[in-house]
Each structure stands twice: as structure tokens, then as C-alpha cells.
Amino acid sequence: MGHTIIITVISLSLLALLAAVILYFIAQKFKVYEDPRIDEVQALLPAANCGGCGFAGCRNFAEALVKAETFDGLNCPVGGAPVMAEAAQALGKEAPVVDPLVAVLLCNGTPEQRPRTSVYDGVPDCRIAHNLYIGETDCSYGCLGKGDCVTACTFGAIYMSKETSLPVIIDDKCVACGNCVKACPRNIIELRKKAKKDRKIYVACSNCDKGGPARRACKVACIACTKCVKVCKFDAITIENNLAYIDALKCTFCRKCATECPTGSILEINFPPKKPAPEAQNETIKVNPEV
Amino acid sequence: MIDATGFRQTAVYIDTRGDEWIDTIDRSGDINREIKLSPEEIIQKCLETGIVGLGGATFPSHVKLTVPAGKRCDLLIINGAECEPYLTSDHRLMLEKGEEILTGTTILMKALRVTKAYIGIENNKKDAIGHITKLAEGFPGITVYALKVKYPQGAEKQLIKALTKREVPSGKLPLDVNAVVHNVGTAFAVYEAVQKNKPLFERVVTITGKSVPKPGNYFVRTGTPVRFLIEAAGGIPENTGKILSGGPMMGKAVSNPDIPVVKGTSGIVLIPADESLRNEMMPCIRCAKCVMACPLHLEPYLLMTLSEKGDFERAGRERITDCMECGSCSYTCPADRPLLDYIRLGKSTVIKMARKQMIK
Amino acid sequence: MSNLLKVSLSPHIHGKETTQKLMFGVVIALIPALLTSIFFFGYGALIVTATSVASCILFEYLIVKFIIKKPLTINDGSALVTGLLLAFNLPSNIPVFIIVIGSFVSVAVAKMTFGGLGNNPFNPALVGRVFMLISFPVQMTSWPVPAGLNTGYTDAVTGATPLAIVKEGLKNGESLSQLMTQIPTPAQMFFGQMGGSMGEIAAMALLLGFIWLLYKKIITWHIPVSILATIVAFTGILWLVNPEKYADPLFHVLAGGILLGAIYMATDYVTSPMNPKAMLIYGCGIGMLTVIIRVWGAYPEGVSFAILIMNAFVPLLNTYIKPKRFGEEVKNG
Numbered sequence: 005m006g007h008t009i010i011i012t013v014i015s016l017s018l019l020a021l022l023a024a025v026i027l028y029f030i031a032q033k034f035k036v037y038e039d040p041r042i043d044e045v046q047a048l049l050p051a052a053n054c055g056g057c058g059f060a061g062c063r064n065f066a067e068a069l070v071k072a073e074t075f076d077g078l079n080c081p082v083g084g085a086p087v088m089a090e091a092a093q094a095l096g097k098e099a100p101v102v103d104p105l106v107a108v109l110l111c112n113g114t115p116e117q118r119p120r121t122s123v124y125d126g127v128p129d130c131r132i133a134h135n136l137y138i139g140e141t142d143c144s145y146g147c148l149g150k151g152d153c154v155t156a157c158t159f160g161a162i163y164m165s166k167e168t169s170l171p172v173i174i175d176d177k178c179v180a181c182g183n184c185v186k187a188c189p190r191n192i193i194e195l196r197k198k199a200k201k202d203r204k205i206y207v208a209c210s211n212c213d214k215g216g217p218a219r220r221a222c223k224v225a226c227i228a229c230t231k232c233v234k235v236c237k238f239d240a241i242t243i244e245n246n247l248a249y250i251d252a253l254k255c256t257f258c259r260k261c262a263t264e265c266p267t268g269s270i271l272e273i274n275f276p277p278k279k280p281a282p283e284a285q286n287e288t289i290k291v292n293p294e295v
Numbered sequence: 296m297i298d299a300t301g302f303r304q305t306a307v308y309i310d311t312r313g314d315e316w317i318d319t320i321d322r323s324g325d326i327n328r329e330i331k332l333s334p335e336e337i338i339q340k341c342l343e344t345g346i347v348g349l350g351g352a353t354f355p356s357h358v359k360l361t362v363p364a365g366k367r368c369d370l371l372i373i374n375g376a377e378c379e380p381y382l383t384s385d386h387r388l389m390l391e392k393g394e395e396i397l398t399g400t401t402i403l404m405k406a407l408r409v410t411k412a413y414i415g416i417e418n419n420k421k422d423a424i425g426h427i428t429k430l431a432e433g434f435p436g437i438t439v440y441a442l443k444v445k446y447p448q449g450a451e452k453q454l455i456k457a458l459t460k461r462e463v464p465s466g467k468l469p470l471d472v473n474a475v476v477h478n479v480g481t482a483f484a485v486y487e488a489v490q491k492n493k494p495l496f497e498r499v500v501t502i503t504g505k506s507v508p509k510p511g512n513y514f515v516r517t518g519t520p521v522r523f524l525i526e527a528a529g530g531i532p533e534n535t536g537k538i539l540s541g542g543p544m545m546g547k548a549v550s551n552p553d554i555p556v557v558k559g560t561s562g563i564v565l566i567p568a569d570e571s572l573r574n575e576m577m578p579c580i581r582c583a584k585c586v587m588a589c590p591l592h593l594e595p596y597l598l599m600t601l602s603e604k605g606d607f608e609r610a611g612r613e614r615i616t617d618c619m620e621c622g623s624c625s626y627t628c629p630a631d632r633p634l635l636d637y638i639r640l641g642k643s644t645v646i647k648m649a650r651k652q653m654i655k
Numbered sequence: 656m657s658n659l660l661k662v663s664l665s666p667h668i669h670g671k672e673t674t675q676k677l678m679f680g681v682v683i684a685l686i687p688a689l690l691t692s693i694f695f696f697g698y699g700a701l702i703v704t705a706t707s708v709a710s711c712i713l714f715e716y717l718i719v720k721f722i723i724k725k726p727l728t729i730n731d732g733s734a735l736v737t738g739l740l741l742a743f744n745l746p747s748n749i750p751v752f753i754i755v756i757g758s759f760v761s762v763a764v765a766k767m768t769f770g771g772l773g774n775n776p777f778n779p780a781l782v783g784r785v786f787m788l789i790s791f792p793v794q795m796t797s798w799p800v801p802a803g804l805n806t807g808y809t810d811a812v813t814g815a816t817p818l819a820i821v822k823e824g825l826k827n828g829e830s831l832s833q834l835m836t837q838i839p840t841p842a843q844m845f846f847g848q849m850g851g852s853m854g855e856i857a858a859m860a861l862l863l864g865f866i867w868l869l870y871k872k873i874i875t876w877h878i879p880v881s882i883l884a885t886i887v888a889f890t891g892i893l894w895l896v897n898p899e900k901y902a903d904p905l906f907h908v909l910a911g912g913i914l915l916g917a918i919y920m921a922t923d924y925v926t927s928p929m930n931p932k933a934m935l936i937y938g939c940g941i942g943m944l945t946v947i948i949r950v951w952g953a954y955p956e957g958v959s960f961a962i963l964i965m966n967a968f969v970p971l972l973n974t975y976i977k978p979k980r981f982g983e984e985v986k987n988g
Binding site: 539626629 | 662
Binding site: 131 | 302547548571572576636637639640643
């Protein structure tokens with residue numbers, strides 16, 4: 005009995021030794037040289053593999069960082085400035101300051117504002133609904149509400165609100181990786197500069213139709229009346245394709261445009277309430293008849 | 296103006312006052328069998344009068360009639376197999392305008408310089424087969440064939456296969472197997488254009504549905520809102536859940552009955568509310584019924600999974616672009632899976648990807 | 656809301672087929688075989704079937720309700736079919752506790768762990784059966800002799816199956832012509848008068864079910880026919896070579912579980928290939944393996960193993976054996 009055990013132990017040990025030697029030589033033979041700094045930098049990155057930097061994953065981004073002369077155009081939106089600074093330090097380079105961004109939805113067509121005109125019966129997938137037809141409302145630009153952005157978000161920063169049937173982006177969780185922007189078939193999610201206290205002023209509409217049809221489809225549509233352009237002192241607002249756009253870099257958050265907007269399509273978020281209640285919201289407005 | 300998908304399109308509004316006809320159009324009911332024009336003139340005429348394929352795809356007919364250099368055409372096929380269930384417009388047309396259709400066929404034969412034409416009619420239309428066969432005796436070169444009743448028999452490639460055993464290769468045209476297919480509606484339109492000088496501005500539209508008071512086939516001018524049409528057939532019934540432009544298998548559900556009839560509108564089908572919603576989707580049981588049903592011998596279950604998961608490259612290799620969206624897979628699926636929804640998505644994505652590569 | 660028009664992608668009509676209907680179609684097809692086995696094995700058959708069906712449905716219910724926490728799936732009828740098929744693979748005198756264990760392996764291990772209906776790589780009923788065969792070889796191979804309606808349950812008189820008789824006999828050096836006197840005649844086997852598991856004995860009842868399945872278009876002919884053809888061809892060759900050593904094809908088809916396996920087990924939707932060409936290859940594979948196991952293997956019967964082995968090849972077949980696409984043959988001409 006003891007004899008058997010000894011033979012077993014010895015033979016197995018020899019086998020293990022042999023395997024180890026073979027493995028060692030194979031590892032030597034097929035060794036690929038890799039810059040050790042890639043591992044180092046990769047360790048600093050968030051390991052989310054979200055693709056927000058434009059590379060397939062964190063490792064590819066780390067390789068790009070190591071190879072790059074300067075960090076221009078390379079940014080990890082998830083880690084933001086601190087991570088980029090650390091990576092820069094590790095590689096002895098300098099990281100340019102990139103403003104943190106946050107995703108915003110350029111549509112505010114809740115069921116009350118944007119009446120439903122048909123019922124979509126099919127797979128809850130925005131791409132399919134978009135390929136099929138205009139959507140459940142008469143607005144061919146607005147949110148379809150099937151939640152492709154929610155599926156695309158790997159950070160759990162988007163959920164569908166039951167009351168508004170629109171996706172809600174949680175600012176604290178959003179890392180501006182841009183996956184939702186790519187996923188949205190109607191391109192109505194924008195990455196905007198993050199401001200203090202998460203304050204935001206933007207035109208929550210993507211409708212490029214003229215005033216009449218836009219307004220008929222949705223009460224809070226931008227009708228391109230140019231009132232906001234006139235009131236803005238900083239040239240931050242432009243109108244293109246019947247749609248106003250507020251340049252986040254020029255905007256000073258004076259909030260005049262939001263007060264002026266006759267349809268209420270300019271949203272202001274995370275501001276303290278204003279004291280004099282704006283009357284403009286209730287003003288009756290004339291819209292251009294359909295041309 | 297909005298189209299069947301609800302998106303806005305540029306359109307011309309025509310305000311009609313009374314009914315005036317230009318003198319050049321022959322409006323008499325006489326049947327004129329004598330063909331005076333040369334092949335080139337016939338093709339030119341089709342272009343001028345705006346003749347398109349009336350089966351549903353609305354492909355310009357003059358393009359189909361022009362055989363490109365290097366290609367050979369020895370056979371004209373006239374499609375008398377109704378392309379979809381529920382629709383009867385082709386059937387009606389064959390019964391009422393048989394002689395015109397046959398003359399139109401002869402015109403098309405002349406334009407294509409072929410001596411042989413087959414007319415394929417599905418077996419369930421015995422009266423049409425009898426009628427056309429009798430008439431065809433007076434037209435040299437035209438033979439009528441009875442086809443098995445199955446869906447999709449009216450699809451171009453299926454029809455060619457059924458009549459000639461030739462299979463049109465993937466991504467190729469019927470011309471590559473030396474055949475050209477035209478719908479009976481197109482043959483009729485060609486007759487009217489060439490012999491009567493009448494442009495294509497009206498077509499036969501089937502209006503049907505379980506709850507429609509007066510279902511039937513109507514001669515409708517293009518541009519007529521679908522709502523008028525339904526009113527002519529007795530009005531929109533209370534319980535309508537869906538209005539389809541086209542047949543039940545491939546037609547589009549419209550979100551607004553104010554859309555106009557276009558050249559490709561072969562039918563308007565009203566579906567009652569209780570039948571308009573889909574059943575709940577169940578897990579795939581891998582029964583392979585979709586594989587058996589696919590007329591192009593693709594594997595719908597696989598294509599659906601691939602597009603759902605986003606592997607469009609492999610979907611392309613599995614020939615997702617061959618799919619003609621006949622809907623047989625979704626129809627037959629016992630688990631009510633939306634196979635075609637995802638296949639369409641995959642197909643459009645694959646085509647987009649291929650275009651991008653071409654540009655590169 | 657209800658006044659709005661509904662919009663969806665075509666097709667806008669749907670066939671009348673549902674998963675549930677298909678499953679109940681299979682159940683109906685199994686009824687003749689069930690009746691035959693009750694006729695020959697009495698209460699035992701009823702008890703075994705009831706236990707197996709009940710426990711399969713119960714396990715699926717419990718797992719879906721308490722572990723997966725998703726909408727209940729027992730309505731689709733697949734647990735019922737699994738239960739029935741499992742029972743058909745058992746001898747009618749097997750103790751209840753073994754059936755429950757087998758059902759657990761079938762439903763919980765072979766089916767639900769992979770994600771339920773549609774995702775299991777192996778036929779659940781067969782996994783359960785093979786598990787029981789290996790764990791409880793004695794109980795699983797003591798076959799009650801068909802004795803009419805009034806036999807007892809676990810105390811039934813047992814005997815060997817024709818296949819086992821032949822296997823043992825050949826091992827002991829007896830020739831086939833001697834052995835043939837000990838086994839039932841083909842006619843007896845056709846109507847079910849032989850030892851064996853509950854579902855496999857009556858070829859007639861199984862064929863009735865097969866006709867029903869084909870008529871209802873629940874299965875296609877490809878798999879059963881290719882299995883049977885392979886077996887007939889393979890055993891036929893062996894029989895012609897040496898009729899004293901190898902049994903004739905008719906015996907091979909009628910004895911044992913070939914028909915049950917070919918018609919009901921191998922055609923299981925989930926675990927069979929998805930296109931006709933692959934189905935034929937799959938069927939041939941099962942036929943070959945069955946004969947190999949029967950003639951040269953340690954077990955007298957090999958259908959279960961053959962089907963399970965071929966189940967493992969199904970993903971491979973699905974990936975590499977493709978149906979001939981429309982318009983493909985023109986490429987060469």
C-alpha cells in the first residue's frame with residue numbers, strides 16, 4: 005500500500021515537472037514584447053471598456069496613450085481629469101484640460117405635450133420603430149420612447165420615466181461615453197458641457213419642421229421664432245433648419261431665452277426658482293401656417 | 296403631405312374642378328389590337344406616360360424593357376398570381392380586361408423582341424385561367440400556365456422558378472436568367488399608354504377586410520386619399536384596428552388614413568381591432584418551421600438572433616440581404632417571434648454597411 | 656387609446672400555430688402508446704406516467720416561480736411532454752422515488768439550468784433516463800413481462816427485453832437461430848407484446864402517432880426516416896454477412912426503443928438540427944451509433960446514448976450544414 009502511494013507521488017511529480025519545463029519553453033518561444041507601461045496605464049483607467057474614448061476598450065486606449073506624442077484628442081470621459089492627469093504623470097506627458105460633458109435629451113415631448121396618434125405594436129426597439137414609420141406621435145424627430153439608450157448605457161445612468169415616457173439621464177452617473185448618442189436612431193441625445201451645480205439651459209427639441217407642423221405635433225416644440233436669438237446678448241443661440249441651438253461654450257446662464265421662449269422648449273434645469281413668475285408662457289402665439 | 300410611414304414628403308397638390316380630358320387620349324372602349332409603334336417608341340412611350348411595375352415595387356417599366364448590352368432575353372413572364380392573400384385586383388383585372396392585357400403583353404413582347412410569353416395564374420382562379428386561355432388563342436406566342444396556390448407565388452423569383460425552373464441568383468435580376476417579369480396590371484397600363492395614349496394615373500385597388508361593408512376592387516386615381524376610398528367602400532367600421540396599405544403579409548400599416556393612393560398601392564386592407572395586435576412573444580423552440588417556410592431557403596431564426604445581438608457581419612454572410620421580406624417566417628412562427636422585424640433591421644444595417652464600404 | 660390606429664411591421668396576420676398547440680399535438684400522438692402500455696402493464700404504467708408528469712410539471716413550476724422569478728412557463732406544455740416521454744422510457748415497475756429523482760434531473764438539470772424551453776442542448780427526458788440508468792441500473796433494467804391489466808406495481812413478474820436476450824445469448828456463444836425461439840415473434844413485437852420500457856413496446860401505436868405528427872405537420876419526415884433507413888441498411892449489411900451472429904433489420908427496428916427514439920425523442924425541436932440537410936445527417940448519425948452500441952457496445956440498447964451524442968453535434972451541424980439557398984446552383988452553370 006505504502007509502496008503504491010510513493011510511486012504515485014513520484015510519477016505525478018515528475019509529470020508536473022515535465023509539464024512545467026515544456027510550458028516554460030513554450031512561453032519563452034512565443035513571448036511577445038509589450039511595453040510594460042501599457043499595463044501600468046491600464047491599471048489607472050476605470051476598466052469600464054465603454055468605448056467612450058473612441059477605442060475598443062481600456063487596453064487599446066492605454067496602448068494609444070503610451071504611443072501618443074501628446075494627449076491631444078485623447079480623453080477618458082469616464083475617469084475625467086484626475087485619471088488623465090495620473091496617466092500623464094505616469095508617462096511623463098501633459099494632459100490637456102478637457103471639459104467634462106454630460107448627456108442631455110433634446111426632446112421634451114411628454115404624452116401631454118405631444119399627443120399620441122397611433123399605437124406601435126412590435127418589438128420595443130427604437131431602431132425598428134424608426135425604420136418602420138414616424139413613431140407614435142406626429143413628430144418625426146422626437147423621442148420614440150422604446151429605450152434603446154437605456155440598453156446602450158453601461159453605467160445605469162438612464163432610465164425610462166413612466167410619467168413622461170422619455171428617458172431620464174442621471175447626471176451623477178453619466179460619464180459621457182457617448183454610447184446612448186450612437187444608439188439613438190433619431191440622434192436626439194447630445195453631450196453638453198457640464199456646468200456648476202449641474203445647471204443646464206438647452207433647447208429640448210429636435211424638430212426641424214416649420215413652426216406650424218412642429219407645433220401641431222408637439223406643444224413644446226421649437227418653432228424657430230427667433231425670439232431667443234434676439235434676446236441673447238452673447239450670440240450663443242443660432243437657428244438652423246428651423247431649430248434653435250444654444251452653444252454651451254458661449255452661454256452664460258442668464259436665463260433670458262428660457263423666459264422669452266413662447267413654447268417653453270428651452271429648459272432650465274437645476275436653477276433656483278425665479279421670483280417674478282414669467283407670464284410669457286401663457287401668451288398666445290401665432291405660428292406660421294403650413295407652407 | 297405625409298406618406299404611408301408618416302414622414303413628410305414633397306408633393307404636388309392638384310385641385311380638381313370637374314373632369315376634363317386632353318384630346319390625345321383615346322377614351323373610347325374599343326379594343327385596338329394593331330401595334331404601330333416600334334420597340335424603341337414603345338419604351339419611350341412607357342417613359343413618357345410614367346408606367347411603373349404595378350405589382351407593388353413600382354420599378355420603372357421602361358428600364359425593365361431596355362435589355363442592356365450583353366444580356367439576352369428570351370422570355371416574357373406576365374404575373375397573374377396575386378402577390379398577396381386577400382388581394383384580388385389582378386384577378387378582377389384579368390376577368391374584365393383580358394383582351395387588353397393580352398394586347399399589352401404583345402406590346403411588351405415586341406418591345407423586348409421576344410417571341411414567347413408565359414402568363415402564370417394561380418390555380419384558385421379557375422375562371423381567370425379559363426378566360427385568359429381562351430382569349431390567348433388569338434395571340435401568338437402567349438401561353439397560360441396554372442400555378443400551385445401558395446404564398447409567395449407572385450414574387451418575381453418564385454414565379455420564374457415555378458414557370459421555368461430557373462433560379463435567379465442572389466443579388467441578380469431576372470434578366471440574368473434571360474427572363475423579364477411584368478405584372479398583369481402593368482400589361483394593362485402599357486396597353487392603355489401605347490394604344491390609347493393614356494398616362495398612368497389610375498390603377499385597380501382592392502379594398503377588403505372582414506368588417507368592410509362593400510369590399511371590392513375600385514379604379515382609383517393616384518393621389519386619392521385612402522380615407523375617400525374607404526368611404527366609397529362603406530366607411531371606416533367602428534372596430535377598425537389597423538389600416539394596411541398593401542396586403543396583409545407585406546403591406547404597411549398606416550398611422551393616418553389621409554395618406555394618398557400611390558402607383559404601388561395594390562390594396563387597402565382593414566383589420567379589426569381584436570386581430571390587430573400581436574400575440575405575446577415566447578422563447579424560440581427551435582422547431583425550424585421558419586427555415587422550412589422561407590422561400591429563399593434562409594435561416595430566419597439565425598438572422599433574427601444575429602441582428603438582435605448586433606453581429607451584422609455574420610448576418611451579411613448568411614445572406615440576410617437576400618430576404619425579400621415576404622413575412623412567411625413571422626407568419627408561421629409558433630412562438631410568435633418577430634423574426635421579420637429584426638431581419639429588416641439587420642438587412643437595412645447590412646446594406647448601409649456595404650454602401651459605406653463601397654464609398655471607401 | 657383604443658381609437659388610435661395600430662401600427663406594426665408586416666406581416667399583419669399570423670398562422671394559427673402556437674407552441675402550446677404543437678406540444679399538445681405531441682401529447683395526442685403519444686396517447687396510443689400510453690394506452691398500449693396500460694393495457695400490457697396495468698396500474699404500474701399509470702402510476703409511473705402520473706408520477707413522472709406531475710413531478711416534471713411541479714419542478715418546472717417551482718424553479719420558475721422561486722428561482723428564475725419570471726412568468727410561469729408550464730402552460731406551454733413542454734414539461735408535460737418531457738414528463739410523458741420520460742415515463743415512456745422507464746420500466747413500469749420502477750419505484751416512485753426514482754422517477755422523482757429522474758424528473759428532477761430532466762427538468763432542473765437538463766432544461767432549466769440552460770434557461771428553460773428552447774435553450775437546452777440535450778433532450779431533457781433522455782438526460783433524466785440516462786442518469787437513472789447509470790444510477791439505478793438494477794431497477795432500470797428489470798422489465799416487467801407484459802401480462803395484461805391486472806398485474807401489480809413493483810412486484811410484477813420481470814423478464815429481459817428481446818435485445819437483452821440476444822445480447823446475453825450471443826455473449827454466451829449461442830447462435831441466433833437458437834435465440835430466436837426465446838424472443839417474441841415480429842407480430843408480437845409489432846403489437847407490443849414484449850418486455851421493455853413503457854413507451855417502446857408497441858410499434859403499431861408509435862407509428863399511429865407518427866402518422867398523426869406528420870399529418871399535423873408537427874414534425875417533418877427527415878429525422879425519423881433517416882434514422883430508420885440507416886438502421887435498416889447498416890443491420891441489413893451485417894445480417895447478410897453473418898445471419899448467425901447479427902440479427903435481422905426487422906428485429907432491430909421492432910425491438911427496443913428505435914421507434915420511440917426516432918419518432919419522439921430525436922425529433923425534439925430544441926435539440927435537433929434546424930434544416931433538412933442537417934436533419935438527415937443527424938438522423939444517420941443516430942442510426943449508426945445505435946447499431947454500433949447495440950452490436951458491439953456493453954449495453955443491449957443504445958438509442959438514448961446515440962441521440963444524446965448526436966445532440967452534442969447539433970450546434971456544429973447548424974453552423975456548417977446550411978440549406979441550399981435559393982439561386983445557388985446557378986453559380987456553376
